[in-house]
Amino acid sequence: MIPLALEEVSFTYPSGVTALREISLTVAPGESVALIGQNGSGKTTLARHLNGLLQPSSGRVMIGDWDTRQHTVAKLAARVGYVFQHPEHQIFKRSVQDEVAFGPRNLGFAPARVAQLVEQALQATQLSTVADQHPHDLLPALRKRVALASVLAMDTPVVVLDEPTTGQDAQGVRAIGEIVERVRAGGRTIITISHDIDFCADHCSRLIVLGGGRVLLDGPRETVFAHGDILEQTAVEPPQLVRLAQRLRLPLAWEPQPLLAALEQSQRQR
Amino acid sequence: MIALYQHRPSPVHQLHPLTKLAISFGVIVLALGLGVDWVPLVLYLLVLVPLSALARVAGPFVRTSLRILLPFAISLFVIQSLFFPEGNTILARLGPLSIKAEGVRFAFAGTVRILLMAGALLLTLLTTHPGLLLTGLVQKGFPPALAYVIVTTLQIVPQMRERASTIIDAQRARGLETQGSLLVRARALLPLIGPLVLGSLLDVEERSLALEAHVQRHNAQDQPLPSAGPHLGAGAQMVDCAGHARGDWLPAC
Ligand SMILES: Nc1ncnc2c1ncn2[C@@H]1O[C@H](COP(=O)(O)OP(=O)(O)OP(=O)(O)O)[C@@H](O)[C@H]1O
Ligand SMILES: [Mg+2]
Numbered sequence: 206m207i208p209l210a211l212e213e214v215s216f217t218y219p220s221g222v223t224a225l226r227e228i229s230l231t232v233a234p235g236e237s238v239a240l241i242g243q244n245g246s247g248k249t250t251l252a253r254h255l256n257g258l259l260q261p262s263s264g265r266v267m268i269g270d271w272d273t274r275q276h277t278v279a280k281l282a283a284r285v286g287y288v289f290q291h292p293e294h295q296i297f298k299r300s301v302q303d304e305v306a307f308g309p310r311n312l313g314f315a316p317a318r319v320a321q322l323v324e325q326a327l328q329a330t331q332l333s334t335v336a337d338q339h340p341h342d343l344l345p346a347l348r349k350r351v352a353l354a355s356v357l358a359m360d361t362p363v364v365v366l367d368e369p370t371t372g373q374d375a376q377g378v379r380a381i382g383e384i385v386e387r388v389r390a391g392g393r394t395i396i397t398i399s400h401d402i403d404f405c406a407d408h409c410s411r412l413i414v415l416g417g418g419r420v421l422l423d424g425p426r427e428t429v430f431a432h433g434d435i436l437e438q439t440a441v442e443p444p445q446l447v448r449l450a451q452r453l454r455l456p457l458a459w460e461p462q463p464l465l466a467a468l469e470q471s472q473r474q475r
Numbered sequence: 476m477i478a479l480y481q482h483r484p485s486p487v488h489q490l491h492p493l494t495k496l497a498i499s500f501g502v503i504v505l506a507l508g509l510g511v512d513w514v515p516l517v518l519y520l521l522v523l524v525p526l527s528a529l530a531r532v533a534g535p536f537v538r539t540s541l542r543i544l545l546p547f548a549i550s551l552f553v554i555q556s557l558f559f560p561e562g563n564t565i566l567a568r569l570g571p572l573s574i575k576a577e578g579v580r581f582a583f584a585g586t587v588r589i590l591l592m593a594g595a596l597l598l599t600l601l602t603t604h605p606g607l608l609l610t611g612l613v614q615k616g617f618p619p620a621l622a623y624v625i626v627t628t629l630q631i632v633p634q635m636r637e638r639a640s641t642i643i644d645a646q647r648a649r650g651l652e653t654q655g656s657l658l659v660r661a662r663a664l665l666p667l668i669g670p671l672v673l674g675s676l677l678d679v680e681e682r683s684l685a686l687e688a689h690v691q692r693h694n695a696q697d698q699p700l701p702s703a704g705p706h707l708g709a710g711a712q713m714v715d716c717a718g719h720a721r722g723d724w725l726p727a728c
Contacts, residue, residue, distance in 0.1 A: 253644075256648055258644050258647070258648065277647075277652070277654065278644075278647040278648060279647055279650050279651060279652045279653070282647070282648055282649060282650035283650065286648075287648040289641075289644075289645045289648070291641075293670060293673070293674050293677065294638075294641050294642045294644075294645040294670055294674070295642070295645040295646060295649065295666075295670060296669075296670060297665065297666050297668075297669030297670055307649060307666070308649040308650055311649060311650030311651055311652075312650045341673070355649065356648075356649065359649065359650065
């Protein structure tokens with residue numbers, strides 16, 4: 206398990222757009238972090254620095270003791286798994302099983318280890334029953350889970366998820382949430398990029414809010430949700446229950462039980 | 476994102492799209508009609524390149540047309556110089572094979588024709604917003620569906636390039652080595668081509684759905700197309716719509 210560190214990272218695209226401005230932050234092993242912020246705030250750009258797909262224009266990115274500039278993307282893949290938003294961009298094998306085995310094989314694991322990791326990843330994503338099917342015969346929501354499994358099977362200490370819940374119905378979102386919880390329980394670091402603030406509130410204990418390429422807020426959920434004014438700057442709306450609690454002037458809560466408890470207590474006090 | 480089109484303030488951009496198309500085809504007909512080997516090259520260098528400079532797109536123009544030409548040029552020269560059937564003037568021998576002057580000449584003629592045709596169309600595409608081109612074609616009585624298919628198909632190459640780079644990123648992130656020996660790179664090909672071809676097929680399907688939906692809406696309201704004025708007409712909207720639909724497949728990166 207390894208820590209991540211961005212040290213005064215700035216990044217400008219060749220087109221001249223500066224997408225990150227002097228970002229410094231560290232992520233401890235095992236944290237579950239959400240990157241939130243409006244479209245174009247720099248979330249994807251930041252995440253792509255974590256596995257070397259982009260290199261900082263200035264500053265540096267440390268993945269454990271590795272500077273991303275000194276290692277290829279294929280090497281960094283052993284430390285940081287990155288699930289792309291669109292499974293269509295990676296699926297090419299004829300069976301779900303083979304697709305999931307592609308990553309661990311690239312990392313040079315022994316066949317027995319590959320088989321074990323594939324089985325675990327398929328179980329974690331509840332795809333064991335379709336292991337022999339052609340990935341493109343699956344519904345898009347399931348295909349997304351194939352992409353997820355294919356990265357989980359690489360057994361990286363850090364996993365980045367770019368918009369894991371888009372295109373999923375309520376059940377699919379719940380399934381992805383369960384997968385995230387299982388990966389967290391395994392002690393791996395998870396970084397989730399998402400516009401689904403409820404999903405972030407449920408599964409990420411730390412929120413990093415980006416706006417205009419800078420970190421506007423960074424902290425535990427309760428601290429971040431308390432700054433409605435700053436969240437508004439980058440078009441993030443706190444979860445419904447948080448807004449309800451704020452309106453009722455109750456302590457912040459993003460799950461029904463604590464909110465109900467607080468409500469009952471305030472009734473009793475009255 | 477409008478792929479090939481380069482927005483610049485230039486007199487060439489101001490021309491009516493059909494005028495530009497007519498010039499393109501005129502140059503092509505002239506070049507091929509004269510039947511002299513070196514005429515296409517001269518027209519490319521003395522007409523198309525200066526026009527592209529006037530349009531302030533000389534850089535992308537030359538770069539893109541050479542990039543289109545390269546695979547054709549290589550295969551033409553390799554195959555024709557070695558295997559041209561009526562060749563008997565031998566320039567050089569490579570073991571059992573020999574390079575024949577007639578073949579080289581044939582390959583040269585073919586290459587410069589392709590260069591000219593690609594260049595002539597490219598000049599129009601680089602300087603004409605696809606929406607305006609579409610609107611222009613439809614106003615001259617072109618069937619809208621056909622015009623749409625033609626214009627969007629012309630945009631496919633840059634889209635494929637963009638898609639390919641996303642796919643390469645996705646596979647490198649799964650530990651695929653794409654740099655190194657020839658063998659390493661050859662092995663990297665399969666994981667790239669699969670998603671590229673499939674993604675493009677899905678794209679075509681999506682495009683046909685978008686087209687169907689538009690035709691249905693169009694039939695329901697029977698709206699006339701607005702003229703190509705200072706703002707872009709319905710054609711531009713259609714192209715942009717297709718772009719957005721595509722955006723669901725590709726991240727904006
Ligand atoms: N390949 C690229 N070339 C040039 N500019 C880019 C590229 N990708 C992103 N940008 C620009 O960089 C900025 C940050 O983009 P980024 O994709 O990181 O934002 P994001 O927070 O992930 O947004 P979204 O929520 O829409 O995914 C934006 O202004 C965007 O237009
Ligand atoms: Mg993004």
